[in-house]
Amino acid sequence: MSILQELKRGIFAENPTFRLMLGMCPTLAVTTLAVNGVGMGLATTAVLLGSNLVVSALKNVIPNQVRIPSFIVIIATFVTVVSLLMEAFAYSLYEALGIFLPLIVVNCIILGRAEAYASKHSLGKSALDALGIGLGFTLSLTVLGAIREFLGAGTVFGLQVLSESADMATIFSLPPGAFITLGLMMALINGLTARRGKRSVARRNPAVAKREG
């Protein structure tokens, strides 16, 4: 698989948010603003990259019986490092992400990738997997955040898009808006994938496509 394909896989086919449906807690909680989505996504990507690299490097050293505690220690370390760096250098983001920053530790995406991918693949592949999944997560959160911010506050990335006097649908800034947006986005992606899937199946095996069509 080429590098590009490896990255694409995380963004589309195995998109953690819309396809794998992992890491729902931070997804729902922090995506009130587009910038929060970017921040959370990048923080997760950094942790993911670090843990994937270390887990992949140590995959032959860590005994099978203690692999989960080992992974968690490694992940927790990276999360704490990211958290400290963010508090020192990006405080407003640190404050916006709040409790969800330390909770990256228990984000299933990270342990999932460590367990399912990094512990079985080479260093390079694991790094690409982390970047792909991380980018997919970041993009999903950013899109969700942008939509909610636009509908809820009339801004995108803090820039005024709609006139300030416009009557905004505040519900999109509140928790229910997160569920609604996520649901609609998933429906959209599933719809698109289904069509694409049909097309690609049709391209590869016209007979099957015809029969199923």
Add this chain to the structure above:
Amino acid sequence: MNSSLKMVVVLGLIAFISAGLLAGVNYWTAPIIEENAQARLNATFSRVIDADEFVEPEEETEFFLRIAKKGGAVVGYVVRLTGQGYSSAGIDILVGLNTEAEVQGVYIFSHSETPGLGDRITDPAWLSQFKGKGIDDPIASGTDVDAISGATSSSTAVIGSVRRAVQFVGGYLGLIEETEIDFAQIPDGTYTGTGRGFGGDVTVEVTFANGELTKVVIVSHNETAGVSDPAIEAIPKAMVAEQKIQVDTVSGATMTSEAIIAAVKDALKEFGGAGPAEPIDIGSLLPGTYTGSAKGLKDDITVEVTVSGGRITKIVVLSHDDTPEYAEPAFAFMIDQIIETQDLEEVDFYSGATFSSEGLLNAVKNALRSQVKLDISGLPDGVYVGEGEGFHGITRVSFRMVSGELKDLEVLEHNDTPEYANKAFATLIPAITEAQSLEVDLASGATFSSQGLLDAIMDAIKKGPVLDVSQVPDGVYSGTGEGLFGGLQVEVTVSGGKITDIVVVDHQDTPEYASLAIDGITKAILDTQSLDVDVVSGATGTSRGLLEAIEAALKSAVQ
């Protein structure tokens, strides 16, 4: 390698390396994080006072306090305190004050008040009304600041907090004397006072017996029923139980608590609630015998103080419970000292018996603060002269005391309208002489003139008998007094009932100043034939010493 040993070693190593890594990152970021936090806090503080540095005070303070500095110089203070508004979460308020404890800015740090109603307390226009308020302002809604209608609870909480901040910084800077009242000094009785609460004035009655606070009763209040009940219940009890006024406020009813405390302070303000007690002006005391008591080492010391001619002439300890061998020398020392110096403020205590000494002093003070009934028949014989304020000016009177009887009362001088004043004097003088008392009806239509006459008689009584030179036999008399730097001796020549010459034989004061006093006083006495002359300004010490010496000389003549 043994597989279970490998598990332990690998997991241990991972944990060890992780810990090392974290320690490193923490070491690197901690100062930055700390600095950021400080900068953010300072940025918030800068909203309430124009300063660039905020320093924690060295001592522990009642509220969160930061000393605001600009360019290294102290420009004011930031107080952070919580007000109890509508929401139970409280309102976190920052108040910036300058070095005079005047409000510079108020900022609502955080609050949980109802959006749309209570949250109007964050309105900068409303908060700006506090600017410039200081310790002398009431800072109470409806007087000098406004509450927000529809958000009374929230806004009153802010107002109360600002007032507390001002009082706190005022106290911190020593602008407000926070003296606890010495209960031992309070004569038995019931005192009434008011304080401003949440709903208006709170009136209390405070009862004292034997130097102890025995009862605090809230006579009337307008506080919210239910909310204020705990304070109304608990504060008076706490005051009596703890024998102090500044008791802890009841949370949830802070304003009512403070109102009660303020009302009690108000009731006792004459005993130093608002500051130290007024010093006793011995010179203005009525002659007579005063009785008072105060706590000594063990129990009350009761004294009888005799005042005559504006001086304490005798102090007798009527009863005490202190150990006699220690207390009695102390009493003797104190009594001698008080009579000698006629000073109740700057007093030395007898070493080794401080409590007895202080108790005696307080008993004397309490005695002199009590009221004494004027007993004219007890006044010593002699000629009395005094001044009072009439309708248009000074009224001067004189009278004689002969064997306890007031005689020859006459008006020496007055500036009131003659047709009214003369009528008043014509009725009053016989009435006073008849009754041998000042408790006579004032002449109607000439109240001020009548009052002037009575005041003048009172003044004369307080001053005591004047020395009547005409009664002094001819001769040369010498006397001594205490000048500024030492003893001063005079020789006074009396001839034909008049002072004809005053010679200063010896003095220790600076010649150029002393001669001013000597010339001035001598001339004045020779002119007026009276010792009631003004001291020479710039040479007060010498003047006083000289007058003392002359008086002593003349007294030696009479005896």
